[in-house]
Amino acid sequence: MAGFRNGRGGRNNNRPPQQQPQQAPYGYNNAPPSPHHPQQWPQQAPQQGGGGYGEPEYFGDPYGAQQQHHQQQQYAANTPGHTQMFSVNEDPYGDAATYDAGGGAPVPTGPRLPWKALLSGIVLRPGPTFLQMRDHAVWGPALTVTFLYGLLAIFGFDKARDEAIDAPLSMAIPMILMTGVGFVVAGLIMGAVTHTLARQLGGDGSWQPTVGLSMLIMSITDAPRLLFAMFLGGENGLVQVLGWLTWLAAGALFTAMVSRSHDLPWPKALGASAIQLVALLSLIKLGML
Template sequence: MAGFRNGRGRDNRPPQQQPQQAPYGYNAAPPPYPQQQWPPQAPQGAPQRAPQGYGEPEYFGDPYPQQHPGTANNPGHTQAFSIHDDPYGDAAAYQAGAAPVVPTGPRLPWKALLSGIVLRPAPTFLQMRDHPVWGPALVVTFLYGLLAIFGFDKARDEAINATLSTAIPYVLMTGAGFVVAGLILGAVTHTLARQLGGDGSWQPTVGLSMLIMSITDAPRLIFAVFLGGENGLVQVLGWATWLAAGALFTLMVSRSHDLPWPKALGASAIQLIALLSLIKLGTL
């Protein structure tokens, strides 16, 4: 503190010896070194810059750089868009595998559903892709299983020759077994469709696959009940209905999971092979 009281650290020269400071805004006395030209002149060949006022900060670089397309989105660069431009592309463009924005349609009653699978398969599958069909699927598959036992020659003879108390549980168990098999095969088809990029729900896929399995085999089963499984007409109907089932499975998976038909057919392959080996080849 003593140093500050004695004035140490300050300029103690008499007032008359202190240099006069120029008012703010005026240039001071010329410095002892040679005065340079202001603003400095750029070398020949260098890009010219606009002169700046004295006392203003100097900004290095081109004040109006040319924007290149590759640097529009780099840090420090901006890209202008008009009001109607979408920098991320067309937002309404279709994307494969995307879920539908709006429901595809109201739920069809069971009569329209069953007839639509046969007469109008494409719009029916598209309209029912978001609606479970457990009621029609379980009932139709169970009834199909009750009659399917009579399409096999050996099983039909055993059921006819057995007593009533033995035949009824046997037939009921066969119907329940077809329902369980339909559920398992439909779940496998749905899982494969999702693995291949599908976006459909499992309930409509499983229910519709059970209906396809039962409805497509109905013509063969009707003739097999009366003519037997070894009949030539029954065998021809068996192969024809199997091909029809393959077409309907492919169409259903394609509409329900928004997949191209090769992937839809691949997702249905295991179910088709199982139906051929368990039902069709069993009668052939």
């Protein structure tokens, strides 16, 4: 039997040994491959504790188990109910740029308006004018108009007008100039308060346009009342009615300006202008100044 198995006996001594066909893995077709469709074996995942493809499991690969454990951790991290850990300096979202509110300089919404178009726009086109000038400082028109308004405002109060008219010229001129400067300082303070409240309520506007436009609104809206008060007196009934109407108009313009300049809804914009409106009503409209 041993000689027969080793090829030393029998009639098959001169025949070449037949090549045994390669056995396909379990579960696949054992048909021989054709020249046009070569047989391809699908890749199998390495077994637990085994080596790479084609190696028996009992050889053992110290790196195969680590790789499989790493793949299992990644799979578990991406399944619902699991979280994936990242290092402190690692960005899990790649190089995507994050939004930085207020990080860059604001982009102007339009060119700067000349002073004539600015003054007429506040009265005739308040919304587009405030939106276009939200990123432009208006110190020149604001300081000039407010100072001129302060020079005439002293004649809108009965007692102050009588004192200025009866006083000598050397005393009347400094009194009028000080009134003009006082209105400029008051306008700066009230505009700064309005800007601060707007920022506290979530606004993102700049302080220079807010303060300058608030000074212009304060002066322009009170001009009709001041014009009649210079001739009729501050206690006249028509002057009082005009004072209330122009105060409501000032509230609407303040709300529109803060809303456009700070991107706030109108309730918050009105709340940011509340202190300045109360100050104007008490000091100027009702003649308490």
